[in-house]
Amino acid sequence: MMQLAEPLGLAALAALPVIVILYSLRPRRRRVRLASTALWGEALRERQRGLGLQKLLRNLSLLALLLFALALALALADPGWVTRTVETGDTVLILDVSASMQAKEGAGTRFDAAKREALRRIQALAGDSRMLLVSSGRRPRLLSSFESDRQTLQDALSGVSATDEAGRPRDALTLASSLLRNRERGRIVFISDAAFDEAPELAGAGVEFHVVGSPGPNVAITGFDLRREPGSGDRFQILLAIRNYGADALVVPARVQLDERAIFEEEVPLSPGGRRTLVVPFAGNASGRASAHLDHDDHLAADNRAFAVLGVDEALRVALYSEGNFYLESALAALPNVLVTPRQVAGPGLAQDARVQDFVVLDRVDAPELPPGSYLLVDTLPPGLPFAESGPPLSHPRLEGQADDPLVGGLDLSALRIDSARRTAIPPESGSLTPLLWSKRAPLALTLAADDVRLVYLGFDLTQSNFPLQAAFPLFVQRSAEWLRGPEPRHSPTQIPAGMPWPIRVPLSQRELIMRAPDGAGDVYEVKGGELLFDETSSAGIYRYARQDPFGESHRFFAVTLADETESDLAPRALPPPSASATARESRTARSVAALWPWLATAALLLLALEWWLGGHAAREGPRTRAGAA
């Protein structure tokens, strides 16, 4: 749409007839009489050969003058081109990156269409408006801050791609709403395929939905797992759930592989909209990387495969330095899948044990300074710790306090009696020390979580107390063992959903970790305190990393899979209309006007130069005319 800022400038159009009159009064060509113009005609035709526009050039001078006046008049009128009516204020643009956005749509995917729409909105951004980009997968992610620079937003947009995650649009909308809180002018734009079941819950969110994608047939693996049969060492079961979201009956080839070995293959008939759940037993060594595949071409390929890792539980390795402690030995032996190695004297072998064992128990022994590792100290106080004995032993200390801690929280220690305990003092500002039990004068039990040492300290002799007789004792030992070993579960799940973080625990001495994604790409991650919460699990497949144990390097795997019924249903759901408040906010619009006068002024100058050139040099030749008409 065109607008004129200075319409009076059009008065310059009155110059047009003046130009025509002046042009008609211009000096005419000098007339020369020749004996014959035949040869001149041939010469002119030779020069004009290939210049079909020469005829048009005869009056080009006048045309150039008229166009010059027209362009000048329009430039004086200061015209502007209203390129687009766009929203002012701040916009949070949410881009759906869930797995269903990988579905085919025309020549590309739904995500391609979504990116095009996002790019269009970025380019239409008004000069004083800002936009923030958020991707919506299993978790919302900020792709940019509030930016008014279109190039910055385009760069942020170009780096995002669709994932294998199941979408949670409500989380993204919650984030977007919080970002726009207390802003008078702001809106949320959600570009999505609406392939989620939370749509009704989004009503009233004041969101402008832009839906991309159309329904299409799809067959998906909606469940996949392997498990050991209860009570069996070498018999396993495969669980494979398949669903047909299309309107046609199908027979889909399905197969399951364990590492590179096919352990199941079958043609699975599926009725329209039907589902099949297969439980397949098999016997043998079932550790390794498992994958399920549907060899079927449909709209969404990401859900035609699923992954799992079936591991072998590892024993808990414990070194027990003690002259003999029935209660402690019994409590440790009661732990599941434990391997206790008894030692006599805490000498040079302690460092080796600290490296290779999950943790070391030092019970009433003289211990040197502790090498890096995990320890359960019972009435043992090695040098070099951030706490030390501060006086003579305490006699019959009474339990005055109990921490609400994972180790002792909820334990009933009201009947605890202690004959004697070490008197220790915790220095102030010692954040790595956490008292567990304490008397009026000294802590009775505490934990230390330093960078290279993790320990649980009991400041009294178990045999000089009734603690081993308490029901809380074996629980305390179990909790201590789990805490000392770290958060890595003994019984790892076979898979996690795409986008979910995966906790990794490695030896304290390991400072970095190389993670290889399903596509083989490797990245190095820094590890602190032997723990890493890996959250870059957007792609389904088998992930691999190396754990550097003292006794050697071992590779660990974990599986990320999609297997989500909601995500595989590609039909867009009905979305709520924008709320009245959102409509009111969107009505605040502004026009983006591009000034045209510089272009017109340039055109006027060029036309003037053209007229000057034509008047001085350019050919103005034409066919013969009769003298009377010339």
Place this chain on the structure above:
Amino acid sequence: MTGASAGSDPEPLLFDAEFLRRLERLEWVARRALRGLPRGERRTARRGRGLEFDDFRRYQPGDDFRYIDWNIFSRLDRLVVKLYTSEEDMTLHLAVDCSASMDFGEPSKFDYARRLAAALGFIGLHHLDRVVVTTFADAHRAGPPALVGRRQLTTLLDFLSALRCAGSTRFDASLRELAASGRGARLVVVISDFSVDRGLEEGLDALRHRGHDVVAMQVLSEEEIAPPLDGALELVDAESGEVLRATVDARLRALYQERLDEALRALEAWCLRSGVEYLRTSTAIAFEDLVLKYLRQSAHLR
């Protein structure tokens, strides 16, 4: 550059005293140049019945038996006839182009052509030849009756002085009419700028086919050979009146020169092929020099 005015007024002093002095000098020079040639003797190019043997050729049915060489027949048993050339008085026919295109240049091509015709006629009359002068433009126009003897020079000059340029050239029709007029073979000298698009060859061929010896004398002005044109112009054709709008620059002038050279070469080549004597001159060359130097070199006068 401006051409002569269309339909220019007669130039009363075209054959002024200076011209007549130059003509007298031409007479004296011509007399020396043509010394040795018997008066009234012009050898015709036609063979046949004559007094002077010229050549043999094979007998063809219809040939006169009297011209069979019986000596050759007796020796070679072949019939051969003898050819002779005859000697007769020459008729010099001067055909002057009076079309509007001749009224161009400084000096005018038409004035130059008239002076040239006067000089040739003077020489013809001096040698007791029959001199016929006619004009042509869009049609052939007869002149005075055949002139013989020096006393007719005044008649010749009066006729040439009274000529006017007008009309366009219809070479084909005009020369056909000229060829059909009169009797006997002649030496026809066509004085023109040959500024025509078509009909030139047909007209000259019509003269040749009537047995005439034809001389084509092309008169060009310096303004045509090296036109001093430049800038935005309207070029008016003197004959057709057509106007050509052109911005003349060095490039266009070069193209014109190329076209002119091509046209002149084509005319010269056609004349050479057709047995037509061709002579091109410029108005910058003195007409008496042309008559003496070029005509003698070209053996038009023997």
